[in-house]
Amino acid sequence: MTKSKFLSYVVNLIAAAAVFLAFHLLFSGGVVSRSYRDLFTLGCIYSIAAVSLNLSTGLLGELCLGHAGFMSVGAYTSALITISFDKPGDMPILLLSLVIGGLLAALSGIIVGIPALRLRGDYLAITTLAFGEIVKVIVRALKITGGGQPMTGISLTTNYTLSYWILIITIIIIYTLIRSRHGRAILSIREDDIAAEASGVAVTRYKLLAFSLSAFFAGVAGGLYAHYQGVLEPQFFDYNQSINFMVMVVLGGIGSLTGSVISAFFLTLLPEILRGLAVYRTLIYSVVLVLLMLYRPEGLLGQKELSQRLFARLLGRNGLRTSPQSGVGGSSASPQENIPVSGTAERKADSAVSDRLGTSTGAPEEALERKWKGRR
Amino acid sequence: MSTLFAIRDLHIFYGSIHAVKGINLEIKEEGELVSLIGANGAGKTTIMHCISGLLRPRQGQILFKEYDLLKVKPENILETGLAQVPEGRRIFTRLTVEDNLEMGAYTRHKKSEIKADMEKIFQRFPRLAERRRQPAGTLSGGEQQMLAIARAMMSRPKLLLMDEPSMGLAPLLVREVFDLIQEMRSEGTTILLVEQNARMALSIADRAYVLETGRIVHEGVASEMLHDERIREAYLGS
Ligand SMILES: Nc1ncnc2c1ncn2[C@@H]1O[C@H](COP(=O)(O)OP(=O)(O)O)[C@@H](O)[C@H]1O
Ligand SMILES: [Mg+2]
Numbered sequence: 001m002t003k004s005k006f007l008s009y010v011v012n013l014i015a016a017a018a019v020f021l022a023f024h025l026l027f028s029g030g031v032v033s034r035s036y037r038d039l040f041t042l043g044c045i046y047s048i049a050a051v052s053l054n055l056s057t058g059l060l061g062e063l064c065l066g067h068a069g070f071m072s073v074g075a076y077t078s079a080l081i082t083i084s085f086d087k088p089g090d091m092p093i094l095l096l097s098l099v100i101g102g103l104l105a106a107l108s109g110i111i112v113g114i115p116a117l118r119l120r121g122d123y124l125a126i127t128t129l130a131f132g133e134i135v136k137v138i139v140r141a142l143k144i145t146g147g148g149q150p151m152t153g154i155s156l157t158t159n160y161t162l163s164y165w166i167l168i169i170t171i172i173i174i175y176t177l178i179r180s181r182h183g184r185a186i187l188s189i190r191e192d193d194i195a196a197e198a199s200g201v202a203v204t205r206y207k208l209l210a211f212s213l214s215a216f217f218a219g220v221a222g223g224l225y226a227h228y229q230g231v232l233e234p235q236f237f238d239y240n241q242s243i244n245f246m247v248m249v250v251l252g253g254i255g256s257l258t259g260s261v262i263s264a265f266f267l268t269l270l271p272e273i274l275r276g277l278a279v280y281r282t283l284i285y286s287v288v289l290v291l292l293m294l295y296r297p298e299g300l301l302g303q304k305e306l307s308q309r310l311f312a313r314l315l316g317r318n319g320l321r322t323s324p325q326s327g328v329g330g331s332s333a334s335p336q337e338n339i340p341v342s343g344t345a346e347r348k349a350d351s352a353v354s355d356r357l358g359t360s361t362g363a364p365e366e367a368l369e370r371k372w373k374g375r376r
Numbered sequence: 377m378s379t380l381f382a383i384r385d386l387h388i389f390y391g392s393i394h395a396v397k398g399i400n401l402e403i404k405e406e407g408e409l410v411s412l413i414g415a416n417g418a419g420k421t422t423i424m425h426c427i428s429g430l431l432r433p434r435q436g437q438i439l440f441k442e443y444d445l446l447k448v449k450p451e452n453i454l455e456t457g458l459a460q461v462p463e464g465r466r467i468f469t470r471l472t473v474e475d476n477l478e479m480g481a482y483t484r485h486k487k488s489e490i491k492a493d494m495e496k497i498f499q500r501f502p503r504l505a506e507r508r509r510q511p512a513g514t515l516s517g518g519e520q521q522m523l524a525i526a527r528a529m530m531s532r533p534k535l536l537l538m539d540e541p542s543m544g545l546a547p548l549l550v551r552e553v554f555d556l557i558q559e560m561r562s563e564g565t566t567i568l569l570v571e572q573n574a575r576m577a578l579s580i581a582d583r584a585y586v587l588e589t590g591r592i593v594h595e596g597v598a599s600e601m602l603h604d605e606r607i608r609e610a611y612l613g614s
């Protein structure tokens with residue numbers, strides 16, 4: 001790790017601690033109500049789910065429609081473990097259960113991923129969609145998970161401190177991975193898996209690595225949720241919830257971890273803020289989403305990250321390095337233009353450039369894309 | 377003299393379509409520039425995909441140095457010393473220019489050497505240097521082609537395969553690409569150049585093969601072929 005990289009970690013960690021302190025003072029001073037404190041905890045949990053989904057969908061580029069299913073695996077596993085220890089409120093046991101829940105979710109990710117990730121195309125979307133439903137069926141069928149009834153008796157051990165710091169750890173791990181040589185390999189798979197393979201990247205192995213890590217953190221988020229809510233119902237983790245996480249990722253900017261956090265909090269708080277407007281709530285919610293997608297199709301942050309470098313640039317200074325800010329999703333050491341993921345704007349820009357130089361590149365590349373989809 | 381690279385009796389099928397019908401091709405000497413020319417749909421890219429392991433042939437052999445390439449996994453081919461500049465460039469559009477080059481050196485481990493090679497490339501391509509922090513997708517077509525070639529060079533290949541590097545480029549840029557190919561060759565890289573642009577390819581190659589609907593129909597010394605009546609009529613339009 002270079003000195004400036006290390007320094008930027010330190011600065012961002014201090015910032016994270018400052019944010020925590022601010023919230024901590026708000027909560028412990030009784031300035032805000034208990035329900036907002038709970039919302040903050042839930043926001044952290046959803047953020048972990050969204051950030052980890054961003055790893056598989058935004059950074060690896062594999063559409064995962066069963067993220068809540070992995071969360072469910074973690075939630076039930078973790079709850080069963082703490083219940084079996086019968087020491088309500090014990091933090092080390094909760095932590096252990098979170099890790100085991102995460103590992104089991106990762107294992108199911110590998111089982112689901114091995115057949116799907118070896119193929120080109122959107123097979124993973126379908127398999128994960130099915131996976132989410134299968135988990136639901138299994139949970140309903142098993143006696144120990146309630147057998148169709150809500151599972152109760154889970155201690156309320158999750159608090160905002162724990163959720164917040166696990167979120168920070170999640171972000172650090174994914175961020176560090178993606179900024180490494182391995183991370184660049186993962187991003188290159190998203191960009192062009194054939195070219196990545198030709199560059200020497202073991203494509204299937206890296207896909208499995210990223211995908212199972214994503215499932216792991218979803219499992220951890222599930223365990224936290226179980227001990228936040230105290231009650232687990234299988235339908236909570238159905239595909240609607242998976243889509244919710246997907247909305248958080250897209251809204252925050254595919255490839256931007258901090259973007260996922262911001263939109264996860266935004267979408268967690270929005271229904272509460274609109275509570276007074278009961279009837280119009282879902283309507284306003286939808287309109288806000290549509291407007292955001294219309295006016296910022298690349299998401300709130302695009303591929304950028306909210307970091308001290310971005311602030312430094314906003315303040316017109318140069319920050320710690322000459323390159324003012326960077327997006328995890330795009331590059332390892334460099335600032336990043338906002339390139340929308342949808343493709344249309346990018347192609348437009350591309351053809352504008354090539355028009356200018358009297359060359360046209362779009363057509364043959366597109367043809368090749370189509371030719372190769374789904375074949376291996 | 378032992379053969380550096382050889383394709384022996386290669387047959388490739390797409391289902392029941394016999395796309396490549398038993399071709400033989402050799403690169404005997406290191407530093408040679410061999411060209412494979414053929415019209416659109418002749419089967420050039422099919423052969424390239426087979427070499428990089430994306431397609432399995434029905435029959436035949438592909439040999440490179442001591443390797444039987446058909447037995448090497450696609451992700452390990454680069455490490456044998458064979459790099460490709462694929463058709464359509466296939467650069468990593470949302471990664472920066474610099475990261476694209478880093479990916480070219482993915483199989484290498486000596487950071488200082490990689491850094492030095494990258495600086496060399498930036499000296500050779502000032503336009504890439506100016507845009508080193510920019511997503512590669514924002515480059516023009518010509519710049520993207522240069523990047524694709526530069527990325528392949530970052531692996532320090534012994535043999536470089538190029539599939540229609542002039543495709544989709546304006547004449548001036550085509551010239552630039554061909555100059556670059558000659559330059560790399562003069563630096564000792566062995567090159568197999570696949571081209572539709574027969575005149576350009578023949579003018580820089582040592583030897584050439586002509587592919588027609590999956591068969592090699594001519595082969596020989598490039599400069600002689602450039603003056604061969606039959607080839608002039610069929611491929612050079614005069
Ligand atoms: N995926 C495919 N499925 C079926 N036929 C194909 C496929 N790809 C190429 N072909 C056919 O194989 C022949 C050779 O194509 P190709 O190798 O792309 O030619 P070239 O690169 O020389 O222009 C063409 O007739 C083409 O239509
Ligand atoms: Mg071709």
